[in-house]
Amino acid sequence: MRHGPCRICLRFAMSRLPYMPSYPDHGQPDWNLTGLVQALRTSREHTHKVRHRGRLRELPSRAVLQDILHGLACAMFPTHYGETDLTDESIDYFVGNTLNRTLNALRGQLRRGLLFLSDDDAWTSEALDAKAVEVTRHVADTLPEVRALLVSDLRAAFQGDPAAHSISEILLCYPGFLAITYYRLAHVLYAQGIPLLPRLMTEIAHSKTGIDIHPGATVGHSFFIDHGTGVVIGETTIIGNHVRIYQNVTLGAKRFPANEDGSLQKGAPRHPIVEDDVVIYAGATVLGRVTIGQGSTIGGNVWLTQSVPAKSSITQAQMCRD
Numbered sequence: 001m002r003h004g005p006c007r008i009c010l011r012f013a014m015s016r017l018p019y020m021p022s023y024p025d026h027g028q029p030d031w032n033l034t035g036l037v038q039a040l041r042t043s044r045e046h047t048h049k050v051r052h053r054g055r056l057r058e059l060p061s062r063a064v065l066q067d068i069l070h071g072l073a074c075a076m077f078p079t080h081y082g083e084t085d086l087t088d089e090s091i092d093y094f095v096g097n098t099l100n101r102t103l104n105a106l107r108g109q110l111r112r113g114l115l116f117l118s119d120d121d122a123w124t125s126e127a128l129d130a131k132a133v134e135v136t137r138h139v140a141d142t143l144p145e146v147r148a149l150l151v152s153d154l155r156a157a158f159q160g161d162p163a164a165h166s167i168s169e170i171l172l173c174y175p176g177f178l179a180i181t182y183y184r185l186a187h188v189l190y191a192q193g194i195p196l197l198p199r200l201m202t203e204i205a206h207s208k209t210g211i212d213i214h215p216g217a218t219v220g221h222s223f224f225i226d227h228g229t230g231v232v233i234g235e236t237t238i239i240g241n242h243v244r245i246y247q248n249v250t251l252g253a254k255r256f257p258a259n260e261d262g263s264l265q266k267g268a269p270r271h272p273i274v275e276d277d278v279v280i281y282a283g284a285t286v287l288g289r290v291t292i293g294q295g296s297t298i299g300g301n302v303w304l305t306q307s308v309p310a311k312s313s314i315t316q317a318q319m320c321r322d
Contacts, residue, residue: 058112058115059112060109060112060113060196060197060200061109061112062200062204064105064108064109065109065197065200065201065204066204067102067105068102068105068106068109069181069182069185069201069204071098071099071101071102071105072102072139072143072185073181074094074095074098074102075095075098075099075102075143076143076146076147076150077147077171078091078094078095078098079091080168080171080172081171082094082095082098099140103136103139103140106136106139107132107133107136108132109197110131110132110135110136110189110194110197111128111129111132113194113195113196113197114128114131114132114194115128116195116196117193117195135189135192135194138188138192139185139188139189142188146184146185146188149184149221150177150180150181150184152221152222152223153177153180153221153222153223153224154167154170154171154177155167155222156222156223156224156242156244157170157174157176157177157224157226158170160224160226160244161224161226174228175208175209175210175211175227175228175229176209176211176224176225176226176227176228176231177225178205178208178209179205179206179208179209179211179213179225179228179231180213180219180223180225181205182201182202182204182205183202183205183213183215183217183219184219185201186198186199186201186202186215187215187216187217187218187219189201189215190215190216198215198216199214199215201215202214202215209228209229210228210229210230210231211225211228211229211230211231212231212232212233213231213233214233214234214235214237216235216236216267217233217234217235217236217237217238217239217271218237218238218239219233219239219243220239220240220241220242220243220276221241221242222241222242222243223239223241223243223244224243224244224245225244225245225246226244226245226246226247227246227247227282228247229247229248230247230248230249231245231247231248231249231250232249232250232251232252233251233271234251234252234253234270234271235267235271236267236268236269236270236271236289237251237271237272237273237274238271238272238273238274239251239274240274240275240276240277240278240294241276241277242276242277243274243276243277243278243279243280244278244279244280245279245280246280246281246282246283246300247282247283248282248283249280249281249282249283249284249285249286250284250285250286250287251271251272251274251286252271252285252286252287253270253271253287253288254270254287254288254305255270255288256270257270269289270288270289271288271289272286272287272288272289272290272291272292273289273290273291273292274286274291274292275291275292275293275294275295275296275310276294276295277294277295278292278293278294278295278296278297278298279296279297279298280292280297280298281297281298281299281300281302282300282301283300283301283302284298284299284300284301284302284303284304285302285303285304286298286302286304286305287303287304287305288305290304290305290306290307290308291307291308292304292307292308292312293307293308293309293310293311293312294310294311295310295311296308296309296310296311296312296313296314297312297313297314298314299313299314299315299316300316301316302314302315302316
């Protein structure tokens with residue numbers, strides 16, 4: 001009976017290791033690899049085990065999800081994110097091929113993500129496949145609606161930024177629009193009760209743009225983030241229509257409600273409500289379940305922890321006097 005990994009398994013494992021440069025061996029030290037590997041196994045499997053529900057499972061792939069997000073963006077805006085030389089004759093073929101490849105990849109990642117539901121023990125392989133197909137079809141069906149929202153965001157950016165000279169410039173150059181695109185796609189999955197994948201999607205946007213939008217936030221149409229770096233929008237934030245925010249704005253929680261055992265409550269409303277036609281300037285911080293009334297302007301560097309009525313104009317000087 002074989003007691004160690006087979007040669008094929010070892011060859012496969014070695015093929016997946018990151019590339020490391022090779023150096024001449026001038027008396028290589030003994031790293032005590034046998035003992036170190038065993039100590040890490042003990043930590044991983046016993047003393048410091050952190051696996052979801054204690055089991056090993058296939059994790060979603062961040063790299064594949066990045067390709068999926070790019071593929072869906074290509075399907076919605078093919079000449080900007082896909083191929084620049086598409087013609088009226090070829091564009092629909094490109095979109096169809098891109099969607100087919102991307103939706104199949106999404107189905108596979110959804111199957112992995114579903115294993116992180118709290119009742120994952122109830123899933124059979126057939127049920128996992130059926131649910132992954134169902135959610136993938138839902139994402140596909142909502143793409144025209146998502147694109148309509150994104151077009152409203154594009155128009156808001158064009159109208160709200162005098163430095164924007166064309167819609168193409170916004171599509172190609174504005175990090176805020178990329179972050180919103182990935183958020184809107186992730187929000188579709190979040191609304192379906194899918195764990196983990198939406199967070200990975202918005203974290204991909206976060207790493208690319210410096211803009212952190214939780215997929216659970218609710219954002220209306222015609223949303224514009226100008227410049228964008230350092231923007232944080234929390235999970236239970238509600239943002240209305242025609243809202244514009246600038247860099248380093250935080251829509252966060254003031255406190256974190258706890259359960260009787262001291263653990264933090266999950267999903268409790270704790271982030272701001274921003275009504276329609278609000279502008280929030282750079283560096284402003286709005287914390288807690290407060291409401292910024294319709295048509296209000298929040299000035300730069302304001303620290304706000306209380307609600308303000310419609311058409312308010314809040315500046316740092318006012319906050320200092322108060």
